[in-house]
Amino acid sequence: MAITAGLSAAAASAPMSVFAEDEQILIQSDFEAGIGLPWYALETEPARQDFDISDGTYNVEILNNDGPESRWDLSLRCKDLVIRKGHTYKVHWEVNSSKEGEMYTMIGNNSGVVEVWHNNSGNDNYNQTWECVKIAKGDNTFDAEFTAKEDIDNAIWEFQYGGQGVYQPHDCFPNGTVLKFDNLSLIDTTGGYSIDSDNNDWGVVRPESNVRLNQIGYYPQLEKRASYVTDADKPLDFEIRDRSGNVKYTGKTKVFGSDPDSGTGKTTTVKIGSQIVTRLKDSGSNVHIIDFSDFKTEGTYTIFVKDTVGVNGTQVMNSKNANDTKLSGDKLLWRNPVTMKTYTMNESSTFRIDRNIYDDQLLKDSINYFYQNRSGVPIESEYITSGDKSALAHSRYGHNLDMAYVQSKWYKSYSSDFSEGEKDKQIDVTGGWYAASDHGKYVVEGGFSVWTLQNAYEFSKRRGNTRKWTDGTIAVPENKDNAPDILDEARVELEWMFKMINEDGFVYHSVQDHKWAGFPITPWMDDTQQGFEPVRIVRPPTYAATFNMIACAAQASRLWKGIDDDFSEECLQNAQNSWKAIMAKQSNWDVNRGYHYKDPYFAPSEYGVNNIFGDTYVVDDAYWAACELYATTGDADYYDFLKDYKNCNDPSGQDKAFSLTSCLRGGENDRSFGSFNWGNTAGLGTLSLYLSDKTSSADRKTIANSIQNIADQYLIQMSKEGMGIPYKSMTTEDYIGGDKPEFTGYEYGSNSFVINNAMVLAYAYDTDNGKYIYRNGAA
Incomplete structure (x- = not known):
């Protein structure tokens, strides 16, 4: 299931109280600011919809209502609601439809197993309102009131309008229908619970300062530049201040001018391809460059720009003055309309000038990302380098064993019960790293990461300085072995990749759930919370995945030599065996573009459920693999292949x-x-x-x-x-x-x-x- 959410740069909406009678518990109701979150559109392939947020409405267009299951294959959902048993709620919703039809709407838990309200039901007719709400062409307005009979901590309000299927004898709407949602309201008349907006901006995404700089810091002897966005068109004075507010350096900005990638400084009409687009002013008119390269004193600082002009006349969607600043003394202030936090926009965040800005905390935290994404193991607090360690650590874990069914074909989607899936062969794919977006594990994504880690070590080794990889800077459970810690982390993924090699020497593309959960879950979340039992599947072997494994294994072989010779030899054998296997099919993959429906060893680029990481051209991957094999072995056969690459x-x-x-x-x-x-x-x-x-x-x-x-x-x-x-x-x-x-x-x-x-x-x-x-x- 794909998830999309409407985002915008800023909004102008009223703050919500924490406790109030007749309390509106929705953070977004009228979409006037062009923000969708926490509402978002969902689709289950092959069902498709498009969306936009404009003119104060959340608009969806049904492109294909023919999903794998039923009406819930297309929906609009609001997440993170709190429903309390015994509380009475007033519901109001409006929708404009370009064609007549029907939709199912409900408030309940994420999986849909528990509902406290549906289809405009009241307290006395809940069981008589299972049929969809009829929607007329044009404007439709509905009101209802109900008392909740369940507590739900993470409730949703959802509108379902997909095609025929289970519980839905016909399509809700024909393809091409446009639905415009507006004035969605859920009021707790008992009071006491709402969405907490204090620490969640819900789509009001904008910098917290108009001074943009390297927040990690700067080396003392190198160039040091920052940028400042304002309507001012003349150079401005700036100061560098220490932690105590003492001025340590002064200078003048240099006016760079307009920069479309930094924001739209003037409302303008532009041509993008064949389209004419109006871009509203949402930023300062000018970028100024702040150069303080000759300030070399180490320490922690902020930059303060002496600006009385600021930014004015901005508009985001229907929200006028959305990003405008207000002068207060010598400060230019902007208030986030959701969190109600106020920021000084002409003062930067803190930064360091230091000889070691990249080799300390940033290095620790960046490598620690991979540890925290390990699959099938507990994540221990002693190896977490940042954040709330007690909250991030977990002794529970999923996918151990990670047994998955091998799929011989590319299925665009699966039903919840996996009835059409292949169950003839199951393999153990325990280990590795989870992807950034789900609990899938992908060879081509993981391969790039493995190469990056191993290359960082090899680059250091060539320069004769590998101390940071062995002195405990990197936090991994393997700290006490004799291997560089960054290689230990890469090995976690590499050993999983070896489990993905099939009997022919090719490598399966990925392992993942057969369906998107459609909402955030942990790997150990039970089936009733998800609403379906996720079946782990292994995607077909691909040329791209095979070349990735070959390249990473060959690279690893030379780096592990002298550290763990047995593993070094295992890596080389796997690389060479798979190279021999894939070269036997060179005429199949050495083409300008391959198509999965002709050759399933090409991963499709656009293919529905979960991520695919499609790749229809793999000669570059072959070159990469040959380079790694040559760099490890010096074998002329690999060189003869790679030298002709174009x-x-x-x-x-x-x-x-x-x-x-x-x-x-x-x-x-x-x-x-x-x-x-x-x-x-x-x-x-x-x-x-x-x-x-x-x-x-x-x-x-x-x-x-x-x-x-x-x-x-x-x-x-x-x-x-x-x-x-x-x-x-x-x-x-x-x-x-x-x-x-x-x-x-x-x-x-x-x-x-x-x-x-x-x-x-x-x-x-x-x-x-x-x-x-x-x-x-x-x-």
Whole structure:
């Protein structure tokens, strides 16, 4: 089940009291601010819907009502409600429909097993209102009142309007129907319970300061720049203050000007692809650059900008003045309309100037992410490096054993009872890391992460400084063994990947639940809480997953040699065996684009239930795998294969052997401004060759030149950005509904692009004639 939620930059809505009579317990009722959360649209493939929040209504369009089960395959849901037994509630809801039909609406628990109200029922007719509410074409308004007979701590209010199925003899609405929800109200007339808005902004997403900087900090001897957003068009004075508020440095900002990626500073009409779009002013008109590079004293500081202009005349959806600041003394204030917290927008968050900004807490916490996502084991507080350790730790865990049914075909969706699923073969896939979005475990996503961790160690090893990987900086249960801790963490995922190798030497693509739960759950949550029994499935083997395992195993083999020789040999054997198996099918995968319906070893790109991590071009993965095998063995056969690599799908011509690119076209990317990610892996092989002692001096020089060339492109882009990042927005097409609307902005995973591109800058500094400017860019 896919989940989408309406988000916006800001809102203007009244705060809610914690206790009150006749209390409105919904945080969003009229959508005037363009915010959906905590309402969100859900769909179960192949049922599809599109949504937007505009003109004060939450609008959904039914694209395909033919889901796998019933009317609940398409729905609109509000989460995190608290319902109390014996309390009386008044319900009001309005919907405008472009066509007549019907829908089922209920308030109950997440799974739908418990309902306290449905279909406008009252206290005396609950059992007589199981049929859907009839919806006329045009405006519809409904009111009801009920007394709850159950306590529900995490209740939902849901509208269901999908196709025919269980309990639903016909489609709720025909395809193409547009439903506009408005003025949704749930009032507790008894009082006492509401959604807590004090610490949850529910979609009011905006910076807490207009001074944007590196919140981790700056090196004393390197460049130090921050950005400030304001309507002021003249340079402004700024101060750097220590913890006690003492001024330690003063300077003047430099006006950079407008920067669309930093916000819309002026209401304007723009053409995006074939569409004409009006963008409302939602930010300051100008970005100012704050340069304090010559301030080198170590310590903890804030930046204060002396600005009396601030930001005015903004609008987000229907909310006028949404992001405006208010001058109070020398401070420019902005109040979050949901949490009611007030922020000083011309003062930065704290930051450090320090020689060790990246090798202490940031390093600990970033690697600790993987430990906390380990599957099938308890997570112990002594190995958690940040946050509320007692809350994050858990002795309960799921998926041990993690037994999953192997699927030989790509199913777009499964019914709740898994009746159409294959149950002929079950394998043990215990271990590894959970993905970021669910309790699935994905070889191609995990493979990229394994390479990143192992590469960090190999880079350090080449520079002769691996102390931080062995001195206890990294918190893992394996701290006391003789291996580098970062390799220990990568090994957790790598050993799971070995369990995914089938009898033919190919690697299964992923393991996951057969259906989305549709709401946050823990791995050990029981079936009654989910509303269905999740069946663990293993997706078919793929070329991409197989090459990922080969590459990571070959890389691991050389790094573990001399530490654990048995494991080193196991890694190499797995890599070489699978390489032999997949090369026997080279004519099948060495193509410009593969299709899963012709060859199931290609993972489909857009395929419904859960994540897939589709990849229809895998020659880049083959190059990566060959590079890793060559860097480990020095075998000429691998070199003969990799030296001829060239990505025919890359319009820039940069994606080729011994090179990096800045134009990714593969996996789920189409001309993205980056050098590598999980779906475009050739760059990983090139960087491994750069580090390898088996690479010839000529090839290494070619690689170094390419690294510097791409790094120069990132530096140029940084100079064009008001925020100074090595990344830019892109225009892409959304194929939902078949009409290919175009969108421009930062793509999914944009933060990872920034980090990966910064890695290229770091490598450029490492080259024989690396310039100091690359180090500044990476830092």
